[in-house]
Amino acid sequence: MKEKLVLIGNGMAGMRTVEELLKIDPQQYDITVFGAEPCGNYNRIMLSPVLAGEKTIDQIMLNDEAWYREHNITLHKGREVLDIDRARRLVKAEGGIEVGYDRLILATGSRPFMIPLPGGDLDGVIGFRDIQDVDRMLAAAGKPGGRAIVIGGGLLGLEAANGLLSQGMQVSVVHLLDRLMERQLDETAAGLLKFSLERRGLQFLMEAQTEAILGQQQVEAVRFTDGTEIPADLVVMAVGIRPNVELAARIGLHCERGVVVSDTLQTYDPRIYAVGECVQHRDQTYGLVAPLFEQARVCANHLARHGIARYEGSLTSTKLKVTGIDLFSAGDFNGDEQTEELLLQDSSRGIYRKVVLRDNRIQGAVMYGDTIDGTWYFELMRDGTDVSAFRENLLFGQAHLGDSGHGDDNRVAAMADSAEICGCNGICKGEIVRAITDKKLFTLEEVRAHTKASSSCGSCTGLVETLLAHTLGGDYSATPNRKPLCGCSEYTHDEIRAAILKQALKSMSAVQRFLEWKTSDGCPKCRTALNYYLLCAWPGEYQDDNQSRFINERVHANIQKDGSYSVVPRMWGGETTPAELRAIAEIAEKYRVPTVHVTGGQRIDLLGVKKDDLPGIWGDLSRAGFVSGHAYGKAVRTVKTCVGKDWCRFGTQDSTQMGIDLEKMIWGSWTPHKFKLAVSGCPRNCAEATIKDFGVVAVDSGWELHVGGNGGVKVRATDFLCAVKTEEDVKEYCAAFLQLYREHAHYLERTAPWIERVGLSWVKQRIVEDDENRRALVERFLYSQQFSQVDPWKARAEGLDHHEYTPIKQLG
Amino acid sequence: MQQAEQATNAAGEWLDVGRLEDIPRQGARVVRRAEGDIAIFRTIDDQLFALRDRCPHKGGPLSQGMVHGLQVACPLHDWKIHLDSGQAVAPDAGCAARFPVRLDGERVLLSLLAEEGCPER
Ligand code: SRM
Ligand SMILES: Cc1cc2nc3c(=O)[nH]c(=O)nc-3n(C[C@H](O)[C@H](O)[C@H](O)COP(=O)(O)OP(=O)(O)OC[C@H]3O[C@@H](n4cnc5c(N)ncnc54)[C@H](O)[C@@H]3O)c2cc1C
Ligand code: SF4
Ligand code: FES
Numbered sequence: 001m002k003e004k005l006v007l008i009g010n011g012m013a014g015m016r017t018v019e020e021l022l023k024i025d026p027q028q029y030d031i032t033v034f035g036a037e038p039c040g041n042y043n044r045i046m047l048s049p050v051l052a053g054e055k056t057i058d059q060i061m062l063n064d065e066a067w068y069r070e071h072n073i074t075l076h077k078g079r080e081v082l083d084i085d086r087a088r089r090l091v092k093a094e095g096g097i098e099v100g101y102d103r104l105i106l107a108t109g110s111r112p113f114m115i116p117l118p119g120g121d122l123d124g125v126i127g128f129r130d131i132q133d134v135d136r137m138l139a140a141a142g143k144p145g146g147r148a149i150v151i152g153g154g155l156l157g158l159e160a161a162n163g164l165l166s167q168g169m170q171v172s173v174v175h176l177l178d179r180l181m182e183r184q185l186d187e188t189a190a191g192l193l194k195f196s197l198e199r200r201g202l203q204f205l206m207e208a209q210t211e212a213i214l215g216q217q218q219v220e221a222v223r224f225t226d227g228t229e230i231p232a233d234l235v236v237m238a239v240g241i242r243p244n245v246e247l248a249a250r251i252g253l254h255c256e257r258g259v260v261v262s263d264t265l266q267t268y269d270p271r272i273y274a275v276g277e278c279v280q281h282r283d284q285t286y287g288l289v290a291p292l293f294e295q296a297r298v299c300a301n302h303l304a305r306h307g308i309a310r311y312e313g314s315l316t317s318t319k320l321k322v323t324g325i326d327l328f329s330a331g332d333f334n335g336d337e338q339t340e341e342l343l344l345q346d347s348s349r350g351i352y353r354k355v356v357l358r359d360n361r362i363q364g365a366v367m368y369g370d371t372i373d374g375t376w377y378f379e380l381m382r383d384g385t386d387v388s389a390f391r392e393n394l395l396f397g398q399a400h401l402g403d404s405g406h407g408d409d410n411r412v413a414a415m416a417d418s419a420e421i422c423g424c425n426g427i428c429k430g431e432i433v434r435a436i437t438d439k440k441l442f443t444l445e446e447v448r449a450h451t452k453a454s455s456s457c458g459s460c461t462g463l464v465e466t467l468l469a470h471t472l473g474g475d476y477s478a479t480p481n482r483k484p485l486c487g488c489s490e491y492t493h494d495e496i497r498a499a500i501l502k503q504a505l506k507s508m509s510a511v512q513r514f515l516e517w518k519t520s521d522g523c524p525k526c527r528t529a530l531n532y533y534l535l536c537a538w539p540g541e542y543q544d545d546n547q548s549r550f551i552n553e554r555v556h557a558n559i560q561k562d563g564s565y566s567v568v569p570r571m572w573g574g575e576t577t578p579a580e581l582r583a584i585a586e587i588a589e590k591y592r593v594p595t596v597h598v599t600g601g602q603r604i605d606l607l608g609v610k611k612d613d614l615p616g617i618w619g620d621l622s623r624a625g626f627v628s629g630h631a632y633g634k635a636v637r638t639v640k641t642c643v644g645k646d647w648c649r650f651g652t653q654d655s656t657q658m659g660i661d662l663e664k665m666i667w668g669s670w671t672p673h674k675f676k677l678a679v680s681g682c683p684r685n686c687a688e689a690t691i692k693d694f695g696v697v698a699v700d701s702g703w704e705l706h707v708g709g710n711g712g713v714k715v716r717a718t719d720f721l722c723a724v725k726t727e728e729d730v731k732e733y734c735a736a737f738l739q740l741y742r743e744h745a746h747y748l749e750r751t752a753p754w755i756e757r758v759g760l761s762w763v764k765q766r767i768v769e770d771d772e773n774r775r776a777l778v779e780r781f782l783y784s785q786q787f788s789q790v791d792p793w794k795a796r797a798e799g800l801d802h803h804e805y806t807p808i809k810q811l812g
Numbered sequence: 813m814q815q816a817e818q819a820t821n822a823a824g825e826w827l828d829v830g831r832l833e834d835i836p837r838q839g840a841r842v843v844r845r846a847e848g849d850i851a852i853f854r855t856i857d858d859q860l861f862a863l864r865d866r867c868p869h870k871g872g873p874l875s876q877g878m879v880h881g882l883q884v885a886c887p888l889h890d891w892k893i894h895l896d897s898g899q900a901v902a903p904d905a906g907c908a909a910r911f912p913v914r915l916d917g918e919r920v921l922l923s924l925l926a927e928e929g930c931p932e933r
Contacts (some may be wrong), residue, residue: 119924450903455890521838521856524878526884547838551876563873787910808841808852808920809829 002030003102005303006091008081008247010035013042013276013292014107015063020300022071028304029332031073032099034091037130038078040064043128043440045289048321051134051163062440070592084251086269103303106267106274108249110241110287115151119213125235128160140234141167148172148234149222151210153180155320157238158193161202162322164234170684172203172230174210174222184318184329188345189352189368196325196350205230212565243278243285258285263310265299275299281313288316293442301490308490308516309465317378319371319469328374331364331381332356339363344395353395360388360759373397375465386759389719421467422453432464435470485782486525488517493529493746500537508534508545520701524550529747532634535670536742539784546801552632555804556792557614560607565614567606568631569621570667573641573659573679574602591617601638603629615805619797625651627667627791634748636738637676639663640688644681644698653698655681658727662696662734668788669781672745672754675738690718693741693751694734699723703730707763708755716752722768734773736767739781826914826921832858835920840875840884843922850911851875852920853884853895861895862913862922868893868906898930 005021007014010033020033035041039061050392068075079093084104091099097443112127114120122141123379126133136159140146146169150161153175164172173180179190194204205224214221223229243258254268258280262721265273265281275295277287287294291314301309319331335341335356344353351369355362355377362381367374376398380387387394417430435441435450447464448455454464484490489512491499495514505511508530512522522530527548534542552558557565569584584604588596594608609617618628630637641659645651659679669675678687679696688711689695695706702725706718721737724730740763745754755763767774796805835841835854842865851874859882866876867895872888882904883892883901892901898908907930912923 520881523880524890527878527880547836547878550878555876557872559876561870565875691848725874803834803836803841807844807849808834809827809843811827811843 003028004100005029005103005105006033006099006101007031007033007107007110008091009105009107009278010037010041010063010075010077011107011109011276011291011743012041013109013296014105015041016293016296017105017273017275017299017303018073018106019063020297021303024300024552025304026071029069029103032076032091033068033073034076034079034081034093036078037132038082039131040068040075040077042131045321047128047131047134048163049160049690051137051160052323053163053164054323057131059437070427081247083532084247086251089271099301102271104272105299105303106253106272106277106278108244108247108277110243110277112237113240113242114237115210115239117210117213119215119219122213122215122219123217124215124219124233125213125237128156128236128238129241137164137234137236138167141169143233144168146233147231148236149174149230149232150236150238151222152238152240153177153204153206154238154240155181155184155318157236158197159321160195160236160238162200164236165200165202169234171201172205172232173197173203174224176206176207176209178207180204181320181329184366185327185368186333186354186366189327189329189354189366192325192350192352192368193320193325197322241277241278241287245278247438248274248278256280263298263312264302265295265311266302273299273303276475278593281311284313286314286316288318289442290314291316301747305385306490306518308518310490315378315382317374319374326367326369326371328367328371328377329365330374330378331362333364333366335364342391342395348590354707355394357387357391360386360391361630362387372466375469383757386756386761389756389760421463422451422455425452425455427451427453429467432467433471436468441468442472485529486523488519488522488526489514489515491515496530497533506534506538506542508548511560522548532670532747534674536784540787553634555611555614555801556628556632557609558632562608564608564610566631567609567617567621568599568603568629569615569626570663571603572663573639573656574640575656575660576604580624580626583621583626587617587620587624590620599631601631603631603638606633612805615797615799616801618793622791622794622797626793628793630668633670634662634673635671635675636666636669637674640676640678640692642679642681642686644679648681650684651681651698652700653681653703655661655679655687655696655698658696658698658703658730659687661727662731665731665735666738666781666785668790669742669785670788671738671742672747673750675741675751691715692718694737696730696734702726705730705733705737708751708760710750710752719755721764732774732778733767735781737763739777739784740766742781743777756773761791825923825925826916827924828916829920829922831883831918831920832915832920835860838879840877840879842873842875845924848871849875850922850924852913852922853879855879855882855895859895860915860920862911863893863895863898864909864911864926866908867891868900868908869904874908884933 010283016426040063043060043062046055050057078094081091081093084091089101112129126136148164148169148171150157150173153173160421161171161173178196209225210222211225212223213219219235221229221231244257245255248259249255259267259278261267261274261282265275267274276292294314295311298309298311320327333356340357342355354366356364361384365377415429419429420426421429432451432453439450441447444465454461485493502550505514511530531545531548546554559569588606591613597605599605639659639662641656644655645653675693677694678689678692679685680689681698685697690706691698691709691711695709697704704723705721707721709718710716741751813926829843837854838856840851840853844902851865853861865873867874867886869891874884874886876887877884882895885892891904898910900906909926911926911931914921
């Protein structure tokens with residue numbers, strides 16, 4: 001028999017938990033849901049647009065009753081749960097319904113706090129929480145000449161006020177303090193907000209305290225402590241919410257402000273879970289959906305007995321859902337002695353931005369007028385990114401980082417529906433917005449799965465996130481800080497790498513066992529990463545797992561769209577000889593290679609080779625002295641060079657020989673992502689060294705070393721690492737930098753994003769400032785090179801992995 | 813599976829294509845034929861599946877993809893295909909034709925009669 005799961009509270013957090021559970025384990029439980037409201041569950045945060053007449057109730061339903069039937073869930077709608085008998089494990093609801101449970105989820109949300117005022121029980125005094133409240137507000141607005149008073153100038157109050165205003169009421173907002181949304185906004189932003197709301201016709205009574213609500217049966221006016229009275233037909237109280245813990249407290253669960261839960265969302269009774277606004281976790285309560293969804297995921301994971309996920313609290317950001325007003329706030333934006341403030345204010349354009357930094361990391365941000373970079377700041381804040389490298393441009397936003405992938409396209413809101421967002425998959429804005437609304441998507445991962453947008457090169461990730469934010473309003477907040485490597489485990493890249501070393505895990509299955517992998521043998525994402533991490537951690541010991549490499553690396557050639565392959569032999573430092581060229585020409589003719597192309601990396605690419613011909617062509621190349629160019633791998637790629645001092649009248653050093661020496665030292669090494677180099681003979685920099693992972697520029701006095709550059713999707717110029725004197729120095733620093741990157745970057749992270757994540761100073765400390773550490777890095781690198789400088793092509797031409805290149809059987 | 817086996821048995825069309833050990837675990841090998849290649853996959857726990865070697869997306873060679881669990885990831889654009897049904901993993905849609913395959917001792921036997929449900933393309 002299946003176990004019985006009962007959910008109390010048919011709202012956003014509770015149902016999200018059920019949906020997450022159905023996703024990972026649809027079979028485990030018989031599920032029963034109780035909801036006090038008379039319908040299926042809906043997107044509560046969209047009540048504001050409904051009130052403003054921008055959406056209808058139908059449009060905000062998340063799951064209708066047919067959905068519950070389809071998923072075999074018993075829904076008792078309009079039935080409040082009155083009691084729970086924990087000893088007999090029985091839930092008792094209105095109408096005499098009793099249901100037994102093995103596990104129970106409390107998701108009772110919260111209630112609007114109603115200030116206990118004389119007259120507070122009059123008709124027309126309401127909160128703003130559910131469909132019923134919206135109905136009552138719309139009814140009041142239906143009468144011509146109606147006047148409304150909203151008590152509370154926070155997020156919810158302003159959304160209510162704006163909605164009532166658009167419904168034609170005359171609206172006054174009463175606020176106790178002198179600043180609107182004081183918990184989210186600083187003084188300047190709050191002032192700007194007030195100004196534009198006033199221009200729309202809202203009235204404000206600041207620093208006003210309500211004394212009584214007047215009327216007979218129906219509200220007629222509100223009186224303040226200074227004696228003034230204002231007539232009103234409707235009073236909306238939006239002064240805050242209180243976690244709804246009544247039921248939990250009554251049945252003896254430990255409650256403080258909310259129902260107290262552990263990191264697995266269990267209450268003091270381990271059979272009873274609690275999620276959502278009713279919960280208090282590590283002393284925090286939350287009133288936004290993003291953290292609640294995160295709780296839902298962890299809770300579902302535990303219910304499904306995966307049991308390894310932990311909820312560790314969330315960072316939240318806020319947006320106001322008032323059409324035409326852009327406002328964003330996150331983190332601590334007030335600052336103190338240890339923080340620095342970056343400010344941008346352009347009063348005539350109505351733009352204000354404040355970013356608060358501590359040790360060059362974002363600690364909080366407030367934006368008004370143009371919030372397009374809100375998600376970006378939030379991400380930087382969440383990831384604790386060191387922003388020193390682009391600090392001077394931080395306030396101008398992501399579009400100003402020389403970011404060719406995003407550029408002005410960032411003006412998402414103004415874009416036409418037909419505008420292409422994802423260039424790789426040809427997905428335009430309209431398609432994405434439709435998927436978000438029709439399929440009820442909330443996260444980047446969901447949009448990727450459903451539309452493919454941003455699932456390829458990822459350069460449009462920012463755009464898609466912005467679209468999500470715009471489409472969902474305040475509902476969206478970027479994915480949580482802790483990103484597991486993939487869906488197969490709960491652990492992050494760093495945690496996994498640390499465990500491999502600390503526990504001396506030396507095989508893929510050992511890692512998967514120790515870290516409790518959820519799948520039988522992983523997925524392409526984690527297997528490729530693990531294979532690299534193990535290879536890097538245990539050179540010479542770990543046996544490379546070919547089946548955990550993508551096709552290109554498995555067969556040592558790039559697959560093409562027609563299933564044929566390309567072959568790029570190494571051409572040391574981009575230099576060649578007539579003999580080599582002759583050999584390549586003969587081989588190309590012998591195998592009827594359809595295309596011979598000079599690559600962007602100074603080498604020759606033979607394209608369109610049939611798979612069965614690969615070992616043969618490699619054998620011929622090998623005999624002519626060539627080795628694999630690893631153009632297919634997350635590995636050391638090319639070292640571009642210019643002609644240098646041998647020929648060039650400006651050349652200061654022998655850049656070509658330097659490039660050749662570097663390439664001979666590091667070729668064959670596997671790296672987290674591809675690793676490219678260049679050596680230029682003088683600062684004219686013809687080899688484009690300053691957009692390479694490791695770039696060398698010769699100067700009169702020696703060599704300048706640059707790191708973390710990237711061409712490609714998102715161009716980034718290098719950071720200057722240091723200047724050195726001799727060729728030997730260049731090699732030493734290069735090997736040290738490469739090894740540092742190999743040991744610390746996440747799989748599929750190029751040096752550019754890696755350096756932005758860890759910070760240039762972190763890299764310098766380990767390579768430039770610490771001679772001993774640098775030498776130790778070099779030593780580890782050279783040790784591992786013993787095992788990787790084996791030409792994979794030659795080995796395969798001699799028969800290794802024969803099965804990869806031949807059919808098991810040829811018919812007919 | 814059972815039914816399909818009987819049907820092809822009746823037609824007497826099992827073809828011996830090689831030994832189990834010729835196919836790498838978590839890998840695949842191809843049976844080449846004029847009508848188009850067939851990929852035989854071997855999972856980590858030695859289950860065998862055979863699919864037309866053509867991704868329902870843009871025809872990528874599924875045999876070159878990574879086998880994980882009961883799925884293979886297409887090498888070209890990373891669609892995931894269920895090995896047991898040939899269906900693409902949702903939200904992608906499409907399927908690759910399935911062929912009956914079984915083990916007789918160490919020998920791998922394949923039938924060239926595509927199973928119902930997913931047309932050969
Ligand atoms: C062959 C070549 C184009 C050419 O004909 O010139 C090429 C071809 C491919 N590039 Fe490239 N890139 C080539 C030079 C470059 C360069 C220029 C360079 O290396 O100086 C860049 C920009 C520099 C950089 O990487 O910072 C470049 C940036 C990319 C990127 C974007 C990387 C990024 O970090 O943004 C990708 C996509 C990826 O790696 O995920 C990519 C991916 C690819 C792939 C592997 C796409 C694929 O998955 O099939 C192409 C393989 C073609 C093949 O079968 O051989 N290629 N690619 C060049 C080979 C150079 C070589 O000799 O090895
Ligand atoms: C107008 C409005 C706008 C908002 N805007 C945003 C926004 O822009 N961004 C954002 O992140 N958040 C926003 N929020 C907050 C967000 O809606 C809440 O954080 C979220 O809905 C809380 O989810 P929950 O499941 O904890 O509670 P709820 O969604 O309130 O669900 C609780 C449910 O439990 C039911 N219930 C309670 N007790 C019982 C019982 N004893 N028996 C049976 N059923 C019971 C209730 O009737 C209710 O349906 C907004 C909220 C409102 C009201
Ligand atoms: S070679 Fe590079 S730029 Fe050209 S199509 Fe392929 S990935 Fe794109
Ligand atoms: S061809 Fe298979 S995913 Fe595109």
